[in-house]
Amino acid sequence: MVDNETLKSIRDKYQSLLPYLNEKTRRIWAACEAMSLGWGGVTLLSEATGLSRTTINSGIRELSESSDTRSEQDLTRIRREGGGRRLLEEKDGMLLSDLESLIEPMTLGDPESPLKWTSKSVAKLAEELNRGGHRISPKSVYNLLDYLGYSLQSNRKTRDGSSCQDRDEQFLHIAAEVKSFQMANEPVISVDTKKKELIGDFKNGGTDWSLKEQPIEVRMHDFIDPQLGKAIPYGIYDLTKNKGWINVGIDQDTAEFAVSSIRHWWQSMGQDCYPNGQKIMIIADCGGSNSYRSRLWKLKLQEFADEIQKTIQVCHFPPGTSKWNKIEHRLFCHLTQNWRGRPLTSLQVLINLIKNTTTQQGLEVQTNLDESRYEIGIKVTNQDFNSISIERHSWRGEWNYIIKPRNSA
Numbered sequence: 128m129v130d131n132e133t134l135k136s137i138r139d140k141y142q143s144l145l146p147y148l149n150e151k152t153r154r155i156w157a158a159c160e161a162m163s164l165g166w167g168g169v170t171l172l173s174e175a176t177g178l179s180r181t182t183i184n185s186g187i188r189e190l191s192e193s194s195d196t197r198s199e200q201d202l203t204r205i206r207r208e209g210g211g212r213r214l215l216e217e218k219d220g221m222l223l224s225d226l227e228s229l230i231e232p233m234t235l236g237d238p239e240s241p242l243k244w245t246s247k248s249v250a251k252l253a254e255e256l257n258r259g260g261h262r263i264s265p266k267s268v269y270n271l272l273d274y275l276g277y278s279l280q281s282n283r284k285t286r287d288g289s290s291c292q293d294r295d296e297q298f299l300h301i302a303a304e305v306k307s308f309q310m311a312n313e314p315v316i317s318v319d320t321k322k323k324e325l326i327g328d329f330k331n332g333g334t335d336w337s338l339k340e341q342p343i344e345v346r347m348h349d350f351i352d353p354q355l356g357k358a359i360p361y362g363i364y365d366l367t368k369n370k371g372w373i374n375v376g377i378d379q380d381t382a383e384f385a386v387s388s389i390r391h392w393w394q395s396m397g398q399d400c401y402p403n404g405q406k407i408m409i410i411a412d413c414g415g416s417n418s419y420r421s422r423l424w425k426l427k428l429q430e431f432a433d434e435i436q437k438t439i440q441v442c443h444f445p446p447g448t449s450k451w452n453k454i455e456h457r458l459f460c461h462l463t464q465n466w467r468g469r470p471l472t473s474l475q476v477l478i479n480l481i482k483n484t485t486t487q488q489g490l491e492v493q494t495n496l497d498e499s500r501y502e503i504g505i506k507v508t509n510q511d512f513n514s515i516s517i518e519r520h521s522w523r524g525e526w527n528y529i530i531k532p533r534n535s536a
Contacts, residue, residue, distance in 0.1 A: 133164075133171065134174065137160060137171065137172065137176070138175040141156075141157075141175060141176045144156065153176075153178065153182075154178065154182050154185060154186035154189075155189065155190065156186075157172045157178050157182070157183045157186055158184075158185075158186030158187040158189070159190070160172055161183055162187060162190070169184060169187075215267055215271070219262075221261075222256070222271070223271065223275065225256060225259060226252065226256060226268065226271055226275070227275065229252055229255055229256070230247055230252070230272075230277065248265075249265040249268040249269045249272070252265075252268045253265045253267070291445040291446050291447060293523060294445045294448060296522075296523075297442075297444070297523060297526060297527075298451070300522070300523075301410060301442045304408060308408045309367050312401070312403070313401065313404050313405065313406045313407070313408065314365065314367070314397055314400065314401045314404055314406075314407050314408065315365070315366045315367055315408045315410070316363050316364060316365055316366070316389070316392070316397075316407070316408070316410070317364045317366060317410045317411075317452055317453040317457075318361070318362065318363050318364075318385065318388075318389065318409055318411050318417060319361075319362055319411065319412055319415070319449070319455070319459075320359065320360070320361050320380050320385070320415055320416055320417075321360040321362055321373075321462065323357050323358065323359050323380070324357060324358045324360070324471055324477065325355075325357050325471070326355040326357060326358055326471055326474060326477065327352040327355045327471070327472060328346055328470045329345055329346055329349050329470055329471070330345045330346070331345075331469055331470055333463075333468045334468045335467060335468035335469060343468075343469070355474075357377070358375050358376070359375070359376040359378075359379075359384070360373050360375050360376075361374045361375075361376060361384065361385060361388040361416075362374075362454050362458055362459060363388060363389060363392040363454075364453060364454040364457055364458045365396075365397075365400065366410075369457075369488065369489055369490055369491070370400070370490070370492070370493075371454075371457075371458040371484075371490065371491070371492040371493070372391070372392040372396055372492070372493050372494070372495070373462070373481050373492060373493075373494040374387070374388035374392070374494070374495050374497050375477065375478060375494060375495065376497045376499075376501070377474070377496075377498060378500045379500075379503050380415070380416045381416055381423070381501045381502070381503055381505075382416050382417065382423040383423060383427050383502075383505070384416060384497070385415075385416040386424065386428055386430075386431055387427075387497065387499065387501075388497070390434075391495050391497070393407075393435060395493065395495065398435075405437060405438065406438045406439070406440060407437055407438070407440070408442070409428075409439060409440070409441045409442070410443075410453070411441065411442075411443055412452060413443045413444055413445060413446050413449075413526070414449075419441075419443040419525055420525075422507040422512050425512070425515055425517060426507050426515060428441070428530050429516065429517075432516075432530050432532045433532050433533055433534060437532070438529060438530070438532070439529070439531075440527075440528075440529045440530075441530070442526065442527050443525075443526040443527075458490070458492070461486055461490060462480075462481060462484050465480050465481075465483070465484040466480045478494050478496060481494040482494050514533070515530065516530060516531045516533045517530050518530075518531070
């Protein structure tokens with residue numbers, strides 16, 4: 128009968144020494160303890176430590192060998208030469224090459240590849256390798272992928288697609304113009320339309336604090352509510368004052384709506400911030416309602432310039448570079464963060480969330496509900512377009528132009 132006191136004592140001693148032992152010193156220590164206990168010691172040590180009887184007996188044989196017959200290398204080697212299980216890639220010479228052929232991009236693009244239309248999980252890779260005559264488990268596939276230098280990767284947005292000609296030069300031109308306007312204390316605004324938002328009890332991305340197991344219940348499907356409609360937030364961000372203006376439309380995102388939003392900003396915020404300003408610089412994307420190709424955008428800017436008797440200078444970002452527009456990461460991202468995890472149940476809720484958006488850098492945001500209707504498909508005649516007092520820059524005039532008032536006050 129095994130002495131429980133002795134068993135517990137050996138187990139506690141082993142657990143204390145275990146962090147400092149390697150494979151060889153574990154079996155040598157267990158062998159010493161077993162030899163000191165005499166008959167039944169191997170069984171007792173095996174039960175207390177979890178080491179196999181074979182391992183303990185191997186340690187006893189090593190202790191019984193004369194130290195004179197062993198070299199210094201033998202004394203420091205953890206395993207005997209040639210000991211241990213052979214690696215899978217050593218037993219199966221084609222395993223690594225077959226595994227790489229399954230995951231390389233060329234194979235995934237091959238219509239004949241069995242993994243073209245499936246995810247590359249280790250289970251499916253193991254299944255395909257076993258179908259090809261190998262014997263391997265999903266865990267071993269994971270280890271081999273790590274050995275080959277593979278890891279789980281997500282997609283990364285780094286490619287701009289076809290790089291637009293003169294893109295960097297346009298960035299430098301915009302930066303120089305902004306600096307010039309700011310030094311002259313003239314307003315510089317970045318404009319864009321934010322993502323349209325459905326009004327109603329719809330799911331909104333992100334999380335917010337609430338009582339445990341009491342989530343806000345929202346609709347299963349994001350079908351627009353014909354009664355509540357949608358909101359179209361058009362933003363104007365003042366680069367110098369760090370102030371934002373959001374004009375919330377409920378109809379269409381047109382060029383007329385975009386210029387009307389800028390007009391609301393000037394009447395409610397801009398003219399108070401810049402009472403002596405003579406010019407306004409607008410930085411916009413190249414597409415959307417403020418597209419550089421839009422004739423209506425330019426015509427409505429002309430009407431706005433005539434109304435306020437200010438010169439309007441416009442610089443457009445090149446195609447595919449809208450993420451560098453300051454309004455995206457100085458205003459819009461903070462709005463999204465402020466209403467994360469909350470359904471926008473009404474326009475008033477949306478407006479309140481916009482007005483109460485602040486940052487530690489001092490961002491202030493004001494908003495306006497624009498209930499006007501904006502017609503789509505308006506055609507600008509050649510006569511109206513030719514009446515625009517526009518001066519195009521000598522370099523990239525389609526992106527950089529000035530619109531002056533047509534009549535004096």
